[in-house]
Amino acid sequence: MNRKISLKKFVLWWLGAFILFLLIVFNTIMYNMVKKSFYERVKEDLCLVTKKVKNTLILRDDKIITIPPKIDYPINPVMIKVFNKKHHLVAKSIEFMNIKLYEFLQKESKFFIMNNERYGHIAIYLSKIETPIEGIILIATPIARIDAKLEDVLIKMLILSPILLLLLLLGANWMVDTILNPVRKVTLTANKISVGDLENSIPLPTKYDEIYELVKSFNKMVERLKDGVLTIERFNSDISHELKTPLTVLKGELEIALRKDRNIDYYKHTLNVSLNEVNYLIDLVEEMLFFAKMEIERDKIEEIFVDELLLQVMSKLSKQAKQQNVFLHLKRLDSINLYTNSVLLKAVFINIINNAIKYTPQNKNIYISLIKKDKKVLFIVKDEGIGISQDEINKITERFYRSEKSRNRAVKGFGLGLSIVERALRILNGNIAFNSKEGLGTEVIIELESIKI
Numbered sequence: 001m002n003r004k005i006s007l008k009k010f011v012l013w014w015l016g017a018f019i020l021f022l023l024i025v026f027n028t029i030m031y032n033m034v035k036k037s038f039y040e041r042v043k044e045d046l047c048l049v050t051k052k053v054k055n056t057l058i059l060r061d062d063k064i065i066t067i068p069p070k071i072d073y074p075i076n077p078v079m080i081k082v083f084n085k086k087h088h089l090v091a092k093s094i095e096f097m098n099i100k101l102y103e104f105l106q107k108e109s110k111f112f113i114m115n116n117e118r119y120g121h122i123a124i125y126l127s128k129i130e131t132p133i134e135g136i137i138l139i140a141t142p143i144a145r146i147d148a149k150l151e152d153v154l155i156k157m158l159i160l161s162p163i164l165l166l167l168l169l170l171g172a173n174w175m176v177d178t179i180l181n182p183v184r185k186v187t188l189t190a191n192k193i194s195v196g197d198l199e200n201s202i203p204l205p206t207k208y209d210e211i212y213e214l215v216k217s218f219n220k221m222v223e224r225l226k227d228g229v230l231t232i233e234r235f236n237s238d239i240s241h242e243l244k245t246p247l248t249v250l251k252g253e254l255e256i257a258l259r260k261d262r263n264i265d266y267y268k269h270t271l272n273v274s275l276n277e278v279n280y281l282i283d284l285v286e287e288m289l290f291f292a293k294m295e296i297e298r299d300k301i302e303e304i305f306v307d308e309l310l311l312q313v314m315s316k317l318s319k320q321a322k323q324q325n326v327f328l329h330l331k332r333l334d335s336i337n338l339y340t341n342s343v344l345l346k347a348v349f350i351n352i353i354n355n356a357i358k359y360t361p362q363n364k365n366i367y368i369s370l371i372k373k374d375k376k377v378l379f380i381v382k383d384e385g386i387g388i389s390q391d392e393i394n395k396i397t398e399r400f401y402r403s404e405k406s407r408n409r410a411v412k413g414f415g416l417g418l419s420i421v422e423r424a425l426r427i428l429n430g431n432i433a434f435n436s437k438e439g440l441g442t443e444v445i446i447e448l449e450s451i452k453i
């Protein structure tokens, strides 16, 4: 079995690693930027000092250049060295650092940071001079103060980063918990649900989000399961009720035939009766099994050309209409395509038209229409048949319900057709309505919606 990996831990680990990585990158960039800006300041100050020093250089006895001791430098202490154009040292300040000019002459930059044994980190600035002699002026200053500031920045970053990381992880932990709590509830409810107990549903969250959608879909799934289980339960009880009678008849016929020796005609009669019962049973079982099939079909949704499907059904049933001498008319046929289940829709068409043919006397008419109205589809079958009484209209979609008249007329049927239609329409999100007058005819109106995938 796979080891359970907590989603929360997984998210927090990865988020923590990601934030840590970001913090390291961010801090490194920030530290370098601060360092650069500090050094830039030092460079500017040294440049300023250079300018001031340049203006105060004095030429004495044609050779010696002295640097006046009192200059208002922005950086202290500084070391100043002046070289002639042959790079010989011609003047220097009191502060002295062991810096060799030739180390810098080859380089392009004018500003350098380097290590000094005595002062630690120092900044050096080089500049050409024209007066009072031609040469180079070198100015240097220790930058221990700046290093201390940088260290301070670094320490603050090192202290703040883990705190920031911790706060972000706490926030992420709270968020993951908020997201996962409804999911945990779904798991808990799902664990409680069994075929015997489908009464649990999860309360919908107040916010309309993905979790809301998940809970809604889950509840819908439970509803569908409940529906399916109910169908199976009813199927089981129907089987025991409805199959028992024909099987008892069959058993009785065969037992009587076998009780003593009979003549050949008697056996023929018994076999015929038995065959009829067996055929009846086969048809009945087939219709009953269709209920189970409907449950399997419910999720098979595809684009259907409804007008084409209706024409197929009509051509299939026209033979039966001809035999009964009733006339099928196609009053209107709009071209319609729907996302729906073809098996269920076909069952609806067959059963409604079949009933119209069965319950319409000879030489009468049946009018069929398929109409597109806004986003709905209307399928209307109007017959000039025997009609249905008002008392019966509410019962005809019940399983095995057959009106007195249809039983008396010995019309073939089990009373399952309309319950199949009703079930199919429930799955397809459709509605059925009956307008009927006894002796005048029945109009069945079916309204369908396009099912979104």
Ligand code: ADP
Pocket: 351, 355, 356, 358, 359, 383, 385, 386, 387, 388, 396, 397, 401, 402, 403, 404, 406, 412, 413, 414, 415, 416, 417, 418, 419, 442
């Ligand atoms: P079945 O036709 O096998 O009896 P159904 O479920 O299809 O079963 O119909 C249930 C009952 O509804 C029928 O027995 C019949 O009395 C009545 N019924 C259905 N359709 C019509 C119709 N078009 N005209 C008159 N009665 C109808």
